[in-house]
Amino acid sequence: MTGFSQFVKRNGFFAFYRCSLLLVFALTGHPLLAQNAPVPANSRYTITKQLLSIENGLASHEVFCGVQDTAGFLWFGTRNGLNRYDGKNCLLFTRQRHQLQDNKVVQLAKDDANHLFIEYGSTGFQLTTNGKVDVMDVTTHEIKTLTETFPNMPFKERDVYWIANDGSDELSFLTISPFRFWKYSSKTGFRLRYEMKGWNQSNVSLDNRINWQLSTFGNGKALLKINNQAPQYLVTNDTVFTFTQTDVLRSLPIGFTRKNELVLTYNTQGDTQHFTVSKVTAKGRFESVPDLGKYHLNAIAGRYWYQIVTATNSLSSILYIGTDALYLWTENAFLKVLSKPDLKGFENLFLYSLFPDNLGNIWLCTSLGVLQLRIEKNRFEPYFSSSQQSIQANSQARGIYADKTGQVVANIWSHTFRQQNGNKQAVTEATEQIKYAVANHQSALYVGGFSLFRYDETKNTLIPVPGGLGSEIWSMYSLNDSLLLLGRTTGFSLFNSKTQQFDSIPTPNGPPAKFVYRFLRDKTGTIWAVAENGLFKLTADDRPPTIDRRPSTADHRQSSAVNGQSSTFHRQSSAVNRQWSMTKIHSPAINALSLLDAYQDADGVFWLATNGEGLYRWDSKTNAIRQFTITAGFPSDVLYRIEPDEFDHLWISSDYGLIRFHRKSFAVNTYTIADGISHNEFNRTSSFRASDGRLFFGGLDGINAFYPRDFRADTNLLRVPLRIIAFNQFVGSQNELVNKTAELLRTSKITLSPDDQFFTLEFQLLDFTKEEGHRYAYKIEGIDQNWNYLNENSLRISGLPYGTFTLHLKGQNGEGAWSTRELTIPLTVLKPFYLQWWFITGAALLFLLAVYLFIRFRIKQLAEDKRKLEQTVNERTVQLKQSLSEQSALLQEKDVLMKEIHHRVKNNLQVISGLLELQSKGLTDETAREALREGRNRVRSIALIHQNLYQFENLSTIDLKRFVSDLCRQIQSVFQKQKPVNIHLNVPDLHLDIDSAVPLGLILNELLSNSFKYAFNAVAAGEITLEIRSKAEGRYELQYTDNGPGLPSDFDPTKTLGLQLVNDLSRQIGGKVQYSTQGGAAYTIQFTNRETRKNED
Incomplete structure (x- = not known):
């Protein structure tokens, strides 16, 4: 009776009729705890599960229902409101904040227009609907009542006692008064599918709103049930079958098969503790199931089931026994998904609903939360995991070897294990060293640790080879029938199985190799070594190596932790050492990489697995390199091992999953624990490719083996919204x-x-x-x-x-x-x-308008100003004309006066010149007469200047060219009785002020007079050259030369009045006299005009 008491206590909110039925079952006296029918093992399937509850944001741990909308969100109805779940957060909708009609959401359904139908339950623990239904637009979250959404629907909102999805595009409605079954879609509206006339009031002993869970909907079909005694209706798209179960206490639908057969399990009054399995055929016949194994029903029959809930696609069901476990049934399998110890409060669990999503998950709504389940067929076969062996607690895998007979050998930490035909066997070894590499050499298995071991199959033990102690042996390769190549933590060594001797292999062109993880052979027979610090190539000193060209099963792939111990070798055979050496490959593209593995494809391209930098594709011929990292779809950049398959894929182990990488399209797939591998983290040097193409990868929990052909249909496309x-x-x-x-x-x-x-x-x-x-x-x-x-x-x-x-x-x-x-x-x-364009356009128009108005205003203003200005100008013009008239008269008077003055000065100078001439005639002293004549010439030159002034309009300056020419003629006329003299003039057209012209005229008078008097006594004809040049603005140069003998060498210019006068006058006009004898006398005088002298002063 204990089991029954717990059951009643756990489900106290059940309707009274259920309790009475359970009482009948309990009276049979069979304890529920005694049922332990065998259940098939789940090793062929991977089951991923997680429980979502209040800790994940749900409003309540009691979740009644759930559904997925078109966008991919999940909606859950709880006791305290409606939740939308996105995989990370829960969004809560309540009556208080979002105007729901209630908070207790007992059923959800969605239509083909992505509307969510929300059905509420009454308060308390009974799961009775209360006749309130809301409709939500899941995109906008707008909420209306069912009546507001469909004001013309053919029934009343309060008569709806259940709404459900059945896996099709139509919703199912159950109504009372009378009992009817409706179908709805946004395209067709409401249509009456069937009226359950067999359900009259005499059949219904309790409130029908409690009995909603008795009906099952799925795969477009419905099993309508109100209790076990009333008729049951199996409704399909085009048929309705009615059947009645007699002598049945509890009847639980399991689901529909792909042949549209409804499978049921039930107990009877004759056998309350054991359920029978039957089916309702597509033609409505109630029959037993002759072959339970065909539908995986063996484990269902004969047990007592607390609850069964069927998914909306009706292709799967969850079965529950409170003292045992949760089970999943599908047409292809029957699996245990959760045991009682896995979940606290499991014995008090109550199942409400089950539904699948678009990604292959199924969601179980329970009294403890939502259980997410993902069931997938396991394509990986585990070996030597912690659940398969208990000898080695640390189940990290190292070296792996498999042969054609099905034998699998692997190093699991410090132990070596063998498995063949399902039989596992641990290999004994006295020292229990950590084991790394394993290889087949000459039909014998060798295992590498710090020492080299040979496996003795008859004794099932590892025997250490003498002299092989050194640093860890990570990899091995059988070179030929006698030589076994060893890759160690520090460098390389050779073991000769015939002589049982060891020797090291040098690396002449670089530092020694560290952590040699793999040996591989390319299509040319070259042996390559992959070490942490680069690629190495095996070469022979005097002849090529003898390569065993049989298919190598020793091209193994192992992995492990490192131990940096130094190597010690017994150098017993120098002949072996002389034949071989390792050459390091130097390339800027790969020198800095930390390698964990490498693979060379048929095109000669290397694929390099690195420690933290992802995968590299390196073409050694062109030195082209390309990197693939997390951004290319890899789950991690720490890559351990590479194994190829026959479909152009590289299988790469990492520290987070196993990667399938396509060499040409670069497509990536990742497989994790959810896909069936034993652990997400793999190990270095732990992989192997068998001769039949089967791949083995070792990780932190044993080995995972698989055939790549089983994954050919997998795609790398992630079609998740x-x-x-x-x-x-x-x-x-x-x-x-x-x-x-x-x-x-x-x-x-x-x-x-x-x-x-x-x-x-x-x-x-x-x-x-x-x-x-x-x-x-x-x-x-x-x-x-x-x-x-x-x-x-x-x-x-x-x-x-x-x-x-x-x-x-x-x-x-x-x-x-x-x-x-x-x-x-x-x-x-x-x-x-x-x-904005409209603002810019408007602003431009306003600106143009303003400019236009401003121009108009300015034009008007300027016109007014012009008028005023013209008026002022006219007035001023009159005044100026009057003033100019007055000034013109004054100027004319001044000019007349000035001309009169210059004329009178010139006349007076001529009078003086005449008086001097008369005076000279009365003198008998020739010197005195000569002095008077010179004085008269000077006066005449001054008079000539005044004559030029009053004869022209400009009274302040004289025409220099005319003045010089007149002066030369005048002086020449005085001395015309002497020898003929040619005067050459070069004077520019310029006007010189009177203050400069008078001294210049006197200077020229003195120079010309001197030449006429003294220069030409010894020549037949005289030549005088006079040139005036303008040097700059206001600055001039006078050059005067004659063809006379020049001044005597002992001539004293200070004693001659004429030359003193020339010097004084030159200084007066800002000049200086320079004298030289160049075929005659030559004078150069620099002088300036009055304006320049003013500025200089």
Whole structure:
């Protein structure tokens, strides 16, 4: 009776009729704890599960129902409200905040228009619907009652007692008064599918609203049931079958087969503790199931089941025994998914509903939360994991070897294990060294640790080879029938199995190798070694190596931790050492890499696995290199081992999963614990490719083996939706952050005003896995050239320029695959009003108008000013004319006066000249007469200047050229009785002020008079050259020469009045006399005009 008491206590909210039935079962006296029917092992399947509850954001641990909408979000109805789950966060809707009709949501369903139908339950623990139904638009979250949404529906909202999805595009409605079954879609509306006339009031002993869980919907079909005694209706698309189960206490539907057969399990009054399995055929016949194994029903029959819930696609069910476990039934398997010790409070668990999502998960809504389950067939076979052997607690795998007979040998930490035909065997070894490499050499197995061991199959033990102690042996390779190549922590060595001797192999062109992880042979027969510090090539000193060209099963792939001990070898055979050496490959492309493995493909291209830098493709011929990292879809950049398959894939182990990488398309798939491997982290040097193509990879929990052909249908495309979770925009006009999620979902675009400073966007990859490894990337088309990568599911954008852009978002799951469904959001940053075309156009028009008005105003103003100016000018003109008339008269008077003065001065000078001439005639002294004649010439030269002044209009300057010419003629006329003299003049056309002209005239008079008097006594004809040049503004040069003998060498110029006068006059006009004898006398005088002398003073 204990089991029954616990059951009643756990399910106290059940209706009374259920309790009475259970009482009947309990009276049979069989304890429920005594049932332990065998269940098939789950090793062929991987079961991933997690429980979501209050800790994950659900409003209550009691979750009644769930459904997935078109966008991929999950919705859960709880006792305390409605939750939307995106794989990371739960969004809560309640009556208080979102105007739901109630908080206790007992059923959810969605239609083909992405509307969510929300059905509420009454208060208390009974699961009775209360006749209240809401309809939510899941995009905008707008909520209306069922009556408001469908005012013309053919029944009343309060008569609806159940709504369900059946896996098709139509919703199922059950109503009372009378009992009817309706189908609904947005395209066809409501249609009456069937009326259950057999359910009359006499059949229904309790409130029908409690009995909703008795009906089952799935795969487009429905089993309508109100209790075990009333008729049951199996409704398909085109048929309705009615059947009644007699002598049945509890009848639980299991599900529909692919042949549309309904499978049921039930107990009877004759055998309350053991359930029988039967089926209702597609033609409505109630029959037993003759072959239970065909539908995997063996483990169901004969047991007592507390509860069974069927998924909406009706292809799977969850079965529950409170004292045992949860089981999953499908047509292909029956699996234990959760045992009682796995979940606290398991014995009090109650199952409410089960539904699948679009990604292959199934979700079980229970009284303790939501259990997420993912069931997949396991294509990996484990070896020597912690669950398969207990001898070695540390189950890290190292070296692996497998042969054609099916024998698998592996080093698991300090032990070596063998398995063949399902039989596992541990190999004994006295020292229990950590084991690394394992290889087949000459039909014998060798194992490498710090020592080299040979396996003795008859004794099942490892025997150490003498002389082989040194640093760890990570890898081995059989060179020929006698030589075994060893890769150690420090360098290389050779073991000769015939002589049982060891020797080291030198590396002449570089530092010694460290941690030699693999040996491989290319198609030319060259042996390569992969060490942590680079690639090495095996060469022979005097002859090529003898290579065993049989298919090598010793090309093994192992992995492990490192131990840096120095090597010690017994050098017993120098002949071996002389034949071989290792040459390090030097290339700038790979010199700095930390290698863990390498593979050379048929094209000669090396694929390099590195410790933290991903995968490199290196073409040694062209030295071209390309890197593949997390951004290319890898789950990690720490890569341990590479094994090829026959389908152009490279299988690469990492510290987070096993990677399948296509050599040509670069497509990536990652396999983790969820896919059946024993541990996500693998090991160095731990892999092997068998002769039949089977691959083995070792990790932290044993070995995983598989055939690559089983994965050919896998795709690297991640068809998981990426959805917007929240969008908040800082609105400058409100000066606050505003939630605009609904607006973005409705319009699918973002518009920023000029004063909107930034926005934040949250998004989520709806794969409903743990958040570990999720990455995101965004790119703003029109700004960014490359993707920007994020480790969080949110971004903040600010400082965008004005314009129209497109925001691209994509997500990457934990296995490294990028989503094929990108989010593409048009993004517009509006220009401020002063940069809008209409404002610029208006401003330009206003500016032009203002310019026009200003011009008009200025024209008018200028016209007025012009009129005033003209008036003033006219007035001033009259005044000026009058003034000019007066001044002209004055100037004329002045000119007349000046001319009169110059004329009178000239006349007076001529009178003086005449008087001097008369005086000279009365003198008998020749010297005195000569002095008077010179004086008269000087006076005449001055008179000549005044004559030029009054004869021309300009009274302040004289025409220098005319003046010089007149002066020369005048002086020549005085001395015309003497020898003929030719005077050559070169004087420019310029006017010289009177203050400069008078001294210059006197200077010329003295020079000419001197030449006529003294220069030509000894020559037949005289030559005088007089040249005046303008040197600069206001500066002139006088050059005077004659062809006379010049001045005597003992001539004293201070005693001659004429030359003294020349010097004094030259200084008066700012000049200086320079004298030289060059075929005659030569004078050079620099002089200036009056204006220049003023400026200099």
